[in-house]
Amino acid sequence: MATTITIDPLTRIEGHLAIEVTVDSGVVTNAKSSGTMFRGFEMMLQGRDPLDAPHYTQRICGVCPISHGMASCLNLEDAFGVVVPDNGRILRNLVLGANFVMSHILHFYHLAALDYINLDDTIVKDMAPWDPNYVTDDMVTGDTAVALVGHYVQALAMRRKAHQMAAIFGGKLPCAPSFVPGGCTEVVTQDKIDDFRTLLAEQRTFIDGTYIPDVLTVAGAFSEYFGIGVGCGNLLAYGVFDLTDGSKLLARGRCNTQLALDTVDPGKIIEYVAHSKYRDNEGKNPADGVTQPKADKPDAYSWLKAPRYDGQVYEVGPLARMAVNYLSGDPTAVALINGVLTDPQLGGSEEEPLPISVLFSVLGRHAARALEAKLVADAMGGTADDEDDNGWLGELVVGEPVYSESDIPRDASGIGLTEAPRGALGHWIDIKRRRIDRYQVVTPTNWNASPKDDLGQMGPIEQALIGTPVANTEQPVEVLRVVHSFDPCLACSVHMLRPGKNKPEVVVHTRPSI
Amino acid sequence: MSAACGRRPILVLGIGNILLRDEGVGVRVIEQMQKIHLPDDVELVDGGTAGADLLDVLAERQKVIVIDAVQADCEPGTVLRFTPDDLVRPDGVGMSLHELGLGEALTMTKQLRCEPKDVVVFGIKPKDTGCGLELSEEIAASVPRVVELVLAEIAK
Numbered sequence: 001m002a003t004t005i006t007i008d009p010l011t012r013i014e015g016h017l018a019i020e021v022t023v024d025s026g027v028v029t030n031a032k033s034s035g036t037m038f039r040g041f042e043m044m045l046q047g048r049d050p051l052d053a054p055h056y057t058q059r060i061c062g063v064c065p066i067s068h069g070m071a072s073c074l075n076l077e078d079a080f081g082v083v084v085p086d087n088g089r090i091l092r093n094l095v096l097g098a099n100f101v102m103s104h105i106l107h108f109y110h111l112a113a114l115d116y117i118n119l120d121d122t123i124v125k126d127m128a129p130w131d132p133n134y135v136t137d138d139m140v141t142g143d144t145a146v147a148l149v150g151h152y153v154q155a156l157a158m159r160r161k162a163h164q165m166a167a168i169f170g171g172k173l174p175c176a177p178s179f180v181p182g183g184c185t186e187v188v189t190q191d192k193i194d195d196f197r198t199l200l201a202e203q204r205t206f207i208d209g210t211y212i213p214d215v216l217t218v219a220g221a222f223s224e225y226f227g228i229g230v231g232c233g234n235l236l237a238y239g240v241f242d243l244t245d246g247s248k249l250l251a252r253g254r255c256n257t258q259l260a261l262d263t264v265d266p267g268k269i270i271e272y273v274a275h276s277k278y279r280d281n282e283g284k285n286p287a288d289g290v291t292q293p294k295a296d297k298p299d300a301y302s303w304l305k306a307p308r309y310d311g312q313v314y315e316v317g318p319l320a321r322m323a324v325n326y327l328s329g330d331p332t333a334v335a336l337i338n339g340v341l342t343d344p345q346l347g348g349s350e351e352e353p354l355p356i357s358v359l360f361s362v363l364g365r366h367a368a369r370a371l372e373a374k375l376v377a378d379a380m381g382g383t384a385d386d387e388d389d390n391g392w393l394g395e396l397v398v399g400e401p402v403y404s405e406s407d408i409p410r411d412a413s414g415i416g417l418t419e420a421p422r423g424a425l426g427h428w429i430d431i432k433r434r435r436i437d438r439y440q441v442v443t444p445t446n447w448n449a450s451p452k453d454d455l456g457q458m459g460p461i462e463q464a465l466i467g468t469p470v471a472n473t474e475q476p477v478e479v480l481r482v483v484h485s486f487d488p489c490l491a492c493s494v495h496m497l498r499p500g501k502n503k504p505e506v507v508v509h510t511r512p513s514i
Numbered sequence: 515m516s517a518a519c520g521r522r523p524i525l526v527l528g529i530g531n532i533l534l535r536d537e538g539v540g541v542r543v544i545e546q547m548q549k550i551h552l553p554d555d556v557e558l559v560d561g562g563t564a565g566a567d568l569l570d571v572l573a574e575r576q577k578v579i580v581i582d583a584v585q586a587d588c589e590p591g592t593v594l595r596f597t598p599d600d601l602v603r604p605d606g607v608g609m610s611l612h613e614l615g616l617g618e619a620l621t622m623t624k625q626l627r628c629e630p631k632d633v634v635v636f637g638i639k640p641k642d643t644g645c646g647l648e649l650s651e652e653i654a655a656s657v658p659r660v661v662e663l664v665l666a667e668i669a670k
Contacts, residue, residue: 119625119626119627129566129614129618149627150628153569153573153626154570156569156570160567160570
C-alpha cells in the first residue's frame, strides 16, 4: 500500500522547501518539490537606477550573494558596453572563488553530513537547527562519527575564515559592496595579496587534508548511493571565472549520461509555469518574461518556475561544471575525477576504475563539489610545486586600474551568465530611459528544484527521488540524502517580475508552511 | 586535531546589536576591555549578532564569560550574574537560523561534544533599545562596573 510522506519544511538547506514523496513497496514512485516562499525582488528593481541592481540582487541570498553580484555586474556591463580591466576581473574572481570554497565546506559539513552520522543517538534529536532529523541503522557511528563531528566544528571556523578572505577584496561579506559595473572598487596592495594568500593556504590544507578525505570516507561507507538519485541525466553549465586568455576556469557547456558534450545558447531557455503559481499561460524566455503571482492557481504547487533548455530537463551545479570540464579534456578535472574513480576506498582501481555513470548520483554530486572546491582554491593560489605559478593572486598588479568608468545608456538590454556555488545563474535586464524596466533572475535552484513543466516533465530533484529506496517511512533519511545532494537554495529561486509602465502592485504572501 | 587546539582557555564574549543602542552593551564592554592589558590565557571576542555561528568560538573553552543585554524584572542599568540555565527559552521551532542565539549555540556545543566547561553570563537590563549607536546614560554608567566584575571573574 502506498504511503505519502510530506517533509515540510525540509531543513539543512537554504530557504523554504517542501518535499512530498509517495512510497510504494519501499520505493519512491512519485515526488513533488515545492518552493514555499515568495519575495518579489524583480518588482523592487523595476523603475530603479540600474546601479542599484548589484546591491539589491546580492540580498537575494546570504550564502551566495557574490554570484548575484557577479551576474548583475556582467549583466550591466553587457548593457552598458564596458570592458573590465584585468585587475577588476581577477579581484571579482577571487571574491567569488572564496565564496565557492566557503559555500561548499558549509554544504558538506553543516547541511549534508548529519544525514550520515549517528553520534550515539544523542545528536540533534528534535532540536533546531537540525530537526526533522532521522536516526537510522546505516549511519556512521563510533570513532568515525566523533571525528566527523569534530570536523563539523572546525569547518565553522574555516567558513568564517573563507569569508574573511573574501572580504579583503569584497569589502565585507556577505554582500560585497565592491562589486560595481566596470570592475571592483577595492584597490590592490601587496599587503592584501599577502593576507589573502595566507588565509587561502589554510583553506587549501583543510580541503586537501580534511574535506575531501571526509567525503571519501562517507562515500566508502554508503557506496550504494553511487546508484541512487541519478536524476534527469542532463547537465548544464554557463561557466565561470573568466581567465586572462579569454577562457573560463569552469567551462560553458552541456553534457549527459551518453557523455555527449554540447554548447549553450541562452535563447533556448524557457521558463514554464503550468505548475507554478503565476498567472501566465505559456513559458517564456527570461528576456521576455512576464509574470504575475497567483497563489491559488489550480494544479500549481510551487513558487518556482520550471526552467528548461530546448524543452529538456537539465540539472545544474558542481557536477555539471566538473563533468563539462572533464569531457572538455581539462587536465585538472580529469585528474581529480579519475582519482575518485580509481579510489580503492570506493571500490575502484587503476585497472578497473568505477564507470563515469557513478557521478550521476547523490555521491557523485558530493564528490564533484569537494573536488571543485580544490580546483578553485588551487587556481586562486597557484600550484604548490611550481614556483612561477602563483595563481590568480600572482596576476594582480599593484597600481593598475580596478574598474572602468561607464555611463548608463538611455535604452539597452543585457544578459549576465555566471555560476553560483549551486549552479548556473543568469540575470537579464531591459533599461528604458536610464531606469530598470525589466529585471529577471533565473537561479540554479530554479532549475534543480523546479516543479513539473508544461510538457509534464518533472524537475531534476523530483526525478532524482523516483526509485529511491525508503526503508522506514517514519525516518525517510534517504529522501533527505537525495535532496541535500543538490544543495538547494530556495531564497534564490522565488521571484516575481513585472515589466511595463504600470506601477507595480504590492503582493505579499506571508503564509510559509510550517 | 580539534577545532580548539591552541586557543586560549578563557573567553570573554560580548554579544548584542550596536545599531539598537543598549542592545549592544555587550559589544561596548568588549570595546572598553580591549584597552586593558589582560592575562595571556584570556581571549576577547566581539560576537555581535552571530548567534549559532558562535558555536566554534565557544567550543572547548575552560571558561566562558558572556556579556549581553538581558530582559529581566529590574531597573535599567542593573547588572545580573547568572548561568545559561537561568535563561528562559522562547517556545517552539523558529523559522530561520537567524533566530538562534547564545542558548541554542551552547546546547549545540553539548550535542556536538565540545561544550565549554564553565559558562557565566553578565546581563545588563537595557533602558532604550531603539535605533542609534549611543548607549543611554544609565547603561553607559554601568559599563565600568561590568568591566570590574568580568575582571574579578577572570581572576577566580
